[in-house]
Amino acid sequence: MDDYDENDQQMDCALDLMRRLPPQNVEENLATLLEVMPELTEDLLSAVDQPLKVRRDAKEGKEYLVCDYNRDGDSYRSPWSNEYDPPLPDGSAPSDRLRKLEMAANEAFATYKELYYEGGVSSVYLWDMDDSFAGVVLIKKVNDGTVRSKGSWDSIHVIEVVEKGRQARYKLTSTVMLYTVASAAKGDRLNEINLSGSLTRQDDRELPVEDAAAHIVNIGRMVEDMEFKMRNSLQEVYFSKTHDIVNGLRSASDLNEARNRARLQRDLFGQLKSRNE
């Protein structure tokens, strides 16, 4: 019982720490935590979101995304071939029924990804649970075209599904990691503004399910609505809120002038008032 409590406390502190340390260094920070608490490796790897990595499925000639959800040991499963790389004959995989749904979901979200991201990589992984199933929808888009700025967007949508006859309950936890860097050359120096991080939101819906395909429609709509909201939140937080904070640290205009003007106004008001009395 004591061990459990200590691990709980360590995990809570580790997660709080990951909310405070620079997101620019999330991989190094996680590596440090793994070195300090190796006994919590599995828990940390599944709880801490990291930027998604891209791999190539040589057999199918397509790219896929890797994260803790398609990992077994040191191997990763491709959603296209359903095989592990490096090979793992007994690697965990979805049941046949679920694999069919997984294939259809990958096709559907590949189209979704193309419509919104016009490029990038997507992957959907499903796994069987006692009551029903769960899954994750991953999307990654990197934009490092111009010299002046680069960015990357990682979507991680974890969905838990509980089927109840002709209805199903969907619990969605979404994290979007957004990294943006702007550079400006000044003589022989390169100044950089690095604005990066992640936001997390949740949604919970109960929807009708007439057939297996309905899951894809339901999950698709939830993910699309969520990304719509999150894109707005990201815009608001990144480019409005943090910018306001910077301009609250230093005023471009002279505050003394503003204070003098305010004092002059007060004096004038005072004089006008006393004259009218």
Added chain:
Amino acid sequence: MLSSKEKISKAVQLLLSSPPGEVDDVFNDIRGIVNDDDALQEQIESVLAESNMQQFLVVDVPEKEGSKVLLTPYNQVDGNRYLDPNTRTVFGFDHLRRIASEPQEAAEEEEDVDNERPHEELRGLLQKELNSYVEGHYPEGAVSVFSHEGSVVSCIVSNRFSPNNYWNGSWRAVWSFNPETKQLNGSTKVRVHYFEDGNVQLDTQSDFAADVPEPLDPAGAARRVAKLIRGYEAEFQQGINDGYRQLADKTFKGLRRALPVTCSKVDWENIANYKLGGEIVKAEQ
């Protein structure tokens, strides 16, 4: 596998990456992770000192009502003693409890490594110039000017902490003027942390170098150095504004559209159609 001591050392180093205003929170997290207060105590004090000096912690000078000074590597006399050149006081500082104590009048050798205080007049005048500058541009800012190894070093800090609203921010600048080479070198650093349902951070810094034009009598030098500092910091702030515009207008929009090119949300019932339609759309472009 790391030894217990090595693990604690790694954990403790994380303190130096704390966002502004959150050293206590990060310290508590490290404490919870290490779970061994005695072992932690051995290693934490020196890192806390380094962290406080990095963040330019502003402290009230003991027994000098109204006087404040920044804790920096430039006014660290020895161990945990710091100099306030404006009141000529040296005091001790407990980095763990953040308490200043035992003020003493500064001895000659503590005020300037050169032991001559040749730049005291310049230092004092520059302090006055920058007091006025900081009051005019930094809502809750502070500045301390020190003599350090032959140069006059100005440290500016401006913090806004609002943890109840899930954000904190800090602006720090260091400007070093060498009266021999007549060179001014500076660097400014801004860090902002927003953490409601997430973790978003801005990190930007810039370096500057310039020759300060003659004449360089103390009053003239103070005026000219202050003027250059004003100019560079304004330019840096403008650069940040430009950077934000670039990121919002180009970078962000280039990652993900607000809506598909069809201007409507995805028709999930008929998503198969898009795969075929896509071929046609691309051909038409």
